[in-house]
Amino acid sequence: MIEIDRITKVYGDTTVVDAVSMTVDTGTITAIVGTSGSGKTTLLRMINRLVEPSSGEVRINGEPTRDTAPHLLRRRIGYAIQGHGLFPHHTVARNIAAVPRLLGWPRYRIAARVDELLGLFGLDPAEFRDRYPQDLSGGQQQRVGVARALASRPDLLLMDEPFGALDPIIRARAQQDLRAIQQKLGSTIMIVTHDMDEAMSLGDRVGVMDGGRLVQYAPPQEIVARPATPFVAEMVGEAERPLRFLSLIPLRDLVEPGEAEGAPLSDAASLRDALSACLRSGRDAVPVTRDGAPMGRVTLAALRREAARCP
Amino acid sequence: MPVSYGTLLRAGLALLLLALVLWPQGFAPVFAPFAPEGGPVIYTRASLLSLSLGHLGLVAVATLASTVVAVLLAILVTRPAGAAFRPLSRTLTNVGQTFPPVAVLALAVPVLGFGTGPTLVALFLYGLLPIFENAMTALSTLPPRTMEAARGIGLNRWQQLWQVELPLAAPVMLAGIRLSAVIGLGTATIGSTVAARTLGEVIIAGLLTSNTAFVLQGGLIVGLFAVLIYDALVQLERRLTPGRPRPA
Numbered sequence: 239m240i241e242i243d244r245i246t247k248v249y250g251d252t253t254v255v256d257a258v259s260m261t262v263d264t265g266t267i268t269a270i271v272g273t274s275g276s277g278k279t280t281l282l283r284m285i286n287r288l289v290e291p292s293s294g295e296v297r298i299n300g301e302p303t304r305d306t307a308p309h310l311l312r313r314r315i316g317y318a319i320q321g322h323g324l325f326p327h328h329t330v331a332r333n334i335a336a337v338p339r340l341l342g343w344p345r346y347r348i349a350a351r352v353d354e355l356l357g358l359f360g361l362d363p364a365e366f367r368d369r370y371p372q373d374l375s376g377g378q379q380q381r382v383g384v385a386r387a388l389a390s391r392p393d394l395l396l397m398d399e400p401f402g403a404l405d406p407i408i409r410a411r412a413q414q415d416l417r418a419i420q421q422k423l424g425s426t427i428m429i430v431t432h433d434m435d436e437a438m439s440l441g442d443r444v445g446v447m448d449g450g451r452l453v454q455y456a457p458p459q460e461i462v463a464r465p466a467t468p469f470v471a472e473m474v475g476e477a478e479r480p481l482r483f484l485s486l487i488p489l490r491d492l493v494e495p496g497e498a499e500g501a502p503l504s505d506a507a508s509l510r511d512a513l514s515a516c517l518r519s520g521r522d523a524v525p526v527t528r529d530g531a532p533m534g535r536v537t538l539a540a541l542r543r544e545a546a547r548c549p
Numbered sequence: 550m551p552v553s554y555g556t557l558l559r560a561g562l563a564l565l566l567l568a569l570v571l572w573p574q575g576f577a578p579v580f581a582p583f584a585p586e587g588g589p590v591i592y593t594r595a596s597l598l599s600l601s602l603g604h605l606g607l608v609a610v611a612t613l614a615s616t617v618v619a620v621l622l623a624i625l626v627t628r629p630a631g632a633a634f635r636p637l638s639r640t641l642t643n644v645g646q647t648f649p650p651v652a653v654l655a656l657a658v659p660v661l662g663f664g665t666g667p668t669l670v671a672l673f674l675y676g677l678l679p680i681f682e683n684a685m686t687a688l689s690t691l692p693p694r695t696m697e698a699a700r701g702i703g704l705n706r707w708q709q710l711w712q713v714e715l716p717l718a719a720p721v722m723l724a725g726i727r728l729s730a731v732i733g734l735g736t737a738t739i740g741s742t743v744a745a746r747t748l749g750e751v752i753i754a755g756l757l758t759s760n761t762a763f764v765l766q767g768g769l770i771v772g773l774f775a776v777l778i779y780d781a782l783v784q785l786e787r788r789l790t791p792g793r794p795r796p797a
Contacts, residue, residue, distance in 0.1 A: 288697075288700060309703045309705040310703065311703070312701060312702060312703035316702075317702055319694060319697060319698060320694075321694045322694070322698075323692075323694035323695050323697055323698030323699075323701075324695070324698070325695060325698075325699070325713060326717070337702050337703060340702075340704065340708070383698075386702070387702070
């Protein structure tokens with residue numbers, strides 16, 4: 239568990255981060271979203287002490303971060319940034335091995351870990367181990383960057399706009415991969431983004447920063463349903479709120495017994511997917527399946543009722 | 550493996566240089582037209598081998614000293630704590646470069662006496678600037694995201710310097726060292742005017758006796774050394790450039 243306790247950063251007369259407190263549960267993804275200048279990156283960088291807080295403290299599993307020397311603290315916290323920041327003079331394997339080497343892991347254990355991570359990120363170890371970062375595509379470099387951040391099984395992974403440099407298609411893939419890997423490894427992740435869609439789709443909880451303050455910190459459903467301030471509402475996008483609301487609810491929550499025509503959807507798909515399917519094919523209901531077996535249906539009327547619940 | 554044109558040329562020049570140094574008599578027919586009537590064609594007052602070794606040694610020691618001082622200085626002024634010294638150290642190395650080596654020799658002789666000492670000082674001062682400027686530029690223009698990541702994953706300052714900054718800056722630094730070494734090879738010839746044992750002896754003997762054959766002989770050997778050493782350092786730079794797999 240990560241506890242951030244009234245952490246503040248003041249530069250001269252400007253308060254960049256203003257008494258932010260939040261708790262991040264182990265094994266969850268927290269997305270910090272805000273416009274540029276909202277203090278979100280400074281907040282993240284204070285957690286691994288790349289920026290020293292002016293006041294307040296951060297505790298990781300109850301232990302204040304200021305009790306550890308900054309470089310030792312950072313070896314326990316993964317760090318992935320936009321544009322990956324890989325070492326151009328080291329091979330992919332050596333890049334991923336950076337923190338385990340610092341921690342003095344035995345060689346065989348490092349090699350095994352490198353191959354394990356490459357496999358996890360869909361990069362064939364035999365093919366990629368000895369390549370140099372500039373020989374990889376942007377998406378591959380980014381995956382190696384995240385693999386490096388996860389190499390020593392850190393208590394916490396901090397990500398600063400990790401997908402910012404990727405094109406939309408690769409980006410969506412990278413988000414899915416991150417979700418899958420996080421669930422597999424049970425990692426605790428804090429990710430900073432300016433993209434509300436990214437925050438909503440990745441975050442178990444979303445923190446919205448505005449002018450150095452954390453104005454709302456809640457699960458995505460609640461951010462959409464009850465934006466705490468006009469700024470949060472604006473970030474969510476007022477006109478799109480019902481759609482966002484539907485996109486956060488899986489079909490399994492609304493499935494009812496009955497039959498329906500046409501191509502079925504999985505029970506993990508969102509209500510927004512079902513609405514889209516209805517509109518596209520002119521149907522009033524779509525069949526829902528779980529693991530390929532019929533489960534029931536979701537009707538347009540039910541979708542409309544559900545969307546109306548969004549205040 | 551096919552032998553490239555460059556490799557052949559390199560080998561040819563190296564052989565020519567070896568022959569000129571070890572078997573100068575063999576070139577008598579080539580240089581004879583440039584020698585004065587009845588005068589000596591080939592320089593025999595000292596062994597060309599010992600002059601070459603003296604010349605190279607002098608340049609090597611001076612370049613090494615310049616490298617150590619200039620790189621340390623560049624590291625110092627690119628740390629946050631040393632940034633204030635940057636203008637001062639630039640001025641100092643610039644003065645080292647603008648001061649003509651001949652003037653340095655003239656000023657150093659009364660203090661250090663005749664011989665190798667004053668030449669070493671002149672070459673050292675003259676070599677500082679290219680190395681310092683290149684090292685400083687290389688160290689202050691490293692990719693910012695790589696440096697951010699280096700800090701972020703927990704390298705301490707020494708590790709950042711040794712494992713990231715110096716390896717990434719190495720090719721550009723080496724280009725400065727190469728420049729210094731080649732300038733030094735040429736400049737070392739004037740060391741002979743204060744009795745340093747360099748190949749300049751051959752050239753100056755030629756100038757004093759109006760013997761163009763000596764001048765050509767000495768100049769050719771110095772020139773070939775410069776070309777081959779320049780080439781070797783370029784090869785080394787290529788190998789050190791990040792991301793290129795080292796040949797097995």
